[in-house]
Amino acid sequence: MAGSQNNIINARALKQWHQLFVGKIDVRSVQAYSHWQDVERLGLPNNKNEHWKYTPLEGLLAHCFAPATTRTVTAAERDALSLTLDAYRLVFVDGRFVPALSDSNTGFWQIQVEEGTARQPLPAPIQPEIFLHLTESLSQQTTRIRLPTGKTASRLLYLLHISQGLDKEDKDTLSTLHYRHHIDIDVGATGQVIEHFVSLSAQAHFSGARTSINVGDNAYCHHIKLAVENRASYHFAHNDICVGRNAVVRSSAFILGAVLTRHQTSAQLNGEGSKLSISSLMMPSGQDISDTCSYLEHNKGHCLSRQLHKIIVRDRGKGIFHGLIKVAKYALKTDGKMINNNLLLNKLAEVNTKPQLEIYADDVKCSHGATVGRIDDEQIFYLRSRGINGVDAQRMIIYAFASEVTETIDHDAVRQIVIKCIDPFLQMVVA
Numbered sequence: 001m002a003g004s005q006n007n008i009i010n011a012r013a014l015k016q017w018h019q020l021f022v023g024k025i026d027v028r029s030v031q032a033y034s035h036w037q038d039v040e041r042l043g044l045p046n047n048k049n050e051h052w053k054y055t056p057l058e059g060l061l062a063h064c065f066a067p068a069t070t071r072t073v074t075a076a077e078r079d080a081l082s083l084t085l086d087a088y089r090l091v092f093v094d095g096r097f098v099p100a101l102s103d104s105n106t107g108f109w110q111i112q113v114e115e116g117t118a119r120q121p122l123p124a125p126i127q128p129e130i131f132l133h134l135t136e137s138l139s140q141q142t143t144r145i146r147l148p149t150g151k152t153a154s155r156l157l158y159l160l161h162i163s164q165g166l167d168k169e170d171k172d173t174l175s176t177l178h179y180r181h182h183i184d185i186d187v188g189a190t191g192q193v194i195e196h197f198v199s200l201s202a203q204a205h206f207s208g209a210r211t212s213i214n215v216g217d218n219a220y221c222h223h224i225k226l227a228v229e230n231r232a233s234y235h236f237a238h239n240d241i242c243v244g245r246n247a248v249v250r251s252s253a254f255i256l257g258a259v260l261t262r263h264q265t266s267a268q269l270n271g272e273g274s275k276l277s278i279s280s281l282m283m284p285s286g287q288d289i290s291d292t293c294s295y296l297e298h299n300k301g302h303c304l305s306r307q308l309h310k311i312i313v314r315d316r317g318k319g320i321f322h323g324l325i326k327v328a329k330y331a332l333k334t335d336g337k338m339i340n341n342n343l344l345l346n347k348l349a350e351v352n353t354k355p356q357l358e359i360y361a362d363d364v365k366c367s368h369g370a371t372v373g374r375i376d377d378e379q380i381f382y383l384r385s386r387g388i389n390g391v392d393a394q395r396m397i398i399y400a401f402a403s404e405v406t407e408t409i410d411h412d413a414v415r416q417i418v419i420k421c422i423d424p425f426l427q428m429v430v431a
Contacts, residue, residue, distance in 0.1 A: 009061050010044040016065045020138055020176060023067065027116035027140065035136035042130045051129070054320045054352040055291045060174075060234050060260055065206065068094035068177040069167050073200065075101065078162070081198045083226075083417050087158035094163060095177040096141055108151040109191070112144040120144075122182055123212055125240060126266035127295040132238040135208035139180035145193070146184045149216070153191035156414070160196050163229060165203020174234070178208040183223075187216040187244070192411060193223050199230035209237040217244040217271060224409060225253040225263075226421060231286070233258045238266070245271025245300075252408050253280040254418060255290060256425045264293035269303040269331075279308045281405040283425050284317030291320040294338070298325065301332040301361075309340045310405050312398060313349035314428075320351070325366060326358040334364040342372045343401050399426060 021028070021036050028036075044061070045052040073093050078101050082089065088109060091101035097113045114120060119142045125132055147153055165175045185191055197207065207229065215221045227235055235258040243249050255261050265278055282290035292309055311319035321340045342351040355368035375397050383393035402422070409415040 006046065006058070009058065013044065013061045013065065014040070017134060017138070020065065020067055024140065029117055029119040031119065031121055032137045035133040038128065038133040039130055039137060042133065044130060051293070051322055054318070055262060055289060060206070063204075063206075064173040065176045066166060066173050068164070068175045068205070070094040070096070071164070071167065073098070073101065073162055077200065078160070081162060081200070082160055083158065083194070083196060083421065085156060085158050085194070085414070085417065087156040087194065089158045089160060090143070092159065092161045092179060094175070095139060095179050097143060106157065107155055108147055108153050109157050110146040110148065114142045114144065115140065123214070123240070123242070125238070126242075126268055126297070127264070129238070129264070131208060131236040131262070132210060135178045135180065135210045135236070135238070138176070138208065139178035139210070141180065143181045144184075145181065147186060147189040147191045149186040150188045152189070156192045156194055156411075158194050158196065160198070161209070162198055162200050163205050163207050163233070164200040165205050165232075171204065175203070175205040177205065179210070181211045183211065183213045185213070185215045185219045185221045188218045189216065190220040192221070192414075194414065195223070195225045197227040197229055197235065199233055202230050202232060204232035206234045207236070209235070210239070212240040214242045215244055215247045215249050218246045219244065220248045222250040222410065223252070224414065224418070225255070226418060227255045227261070228257045228421060231257060231259060235261045235263075237262070238264045241265065241267040241276070243267065243269050243271065243274045243276055246273040247271065248275045250277045250408065250410070251279070252405070253292070254405075254422055255280065255282050255292070256422060258288070260289050262291040262293070264295070266295040268297045268299055269305065270299050272300045272302045274300075274303045276303070276305045277307075277408060278305070279405050279408040281310050281402055281422070282319060283312045283314070284319055285314035285428060287316045289318045289320070293321075294323040296325050296336070298327045298331045298334045298336060301330065301334060303331070303334055305336040307338040308405060308408070310401065311342045311351060312345065312402065313342065313351055314345045316346075316348045318350045318352075321353040321355070321370070323355040323368065324358065325356070325368065327361050327364055327366060329360045331361045332363050334361065334366060336366040338368040340370040341401070342370070343398070344372065344374050395426075402426060
């Protein structure tokens, strides 16, 4: 009976998403049609699916889905939500680029927004799943960002995504919006990009986000994602990173706030001598669920990868991690390491973790590991014996646990801004 009820709910969600898709049938690209066919082919996953076993979708699918009813965002509202950065700023509201709120001068960064049937084909996804296809099919624009060959961007590129609920309060209906970006860092170029997701109000919304990044030979790219949407929101995202020869790439994600989040980073090391760092921090509390996935292909030899994923769980919150490093047959001298560390702050807090390796080459060095634990009483005792009260001692340990991820940001000013932005969430878990 439960399975039958779930089938009804899933069918209703797919029908509503189809209505959103055909609602603007005249502006959908050929590629959007293809992705929608994949949505229908795959269907919604159930708890028998290994990758969705611990990530229940019932709360999300119980809603009705409606197109975003965008209202004008003022410059004052934009500034109140923005990070204070020395950066070129592009502003997106409910999935659409807003030139009036964005910087017209973006330095070496070249920006092109494609819409409707004028949208050009994008690279095939590395590790597709239904919500990736949903974002590809329902997004109305593609923002193409390019840093030309040999150029070093002196200022960061800051992408501010402002999402909002429906005009009228309706707890059963979710405003539905999707962002699609593609970034090319050409041969020998150097640049950093920050994606920032915020909510304009406390009303519920469902945000889909997808960013694909191609990093050329001998290039450097640091991509930082900071998602701090409201507690009534749902955030599903999938980033792809393709790395060329002798390139250096960093990817840092901080996903906080939403009641249900799922963020996947898929990457391919396609050139010898490249280096990739992937890190993430999630902090579910209440009854929030935070799911992070990592999929990495070492397709060429002499490459190095390092991954660090951390989850701090409070109350009845749940954290999920799935990670896979796959080493191709001829990817000799591969050096890959993946770590998932989890901190439980309450007896009812929960974490499910599954790091994996698939190695088809000889002469490689790969490892993975996961830890799940609580704050050590001996650590608390040591700090209290030094005159520090219990709450401050707990706070120090939690901050130290999270700081290992923030330290992966090599830009000092940006790191301090990210720390300041996540500080309220750290304060909340020790309240």
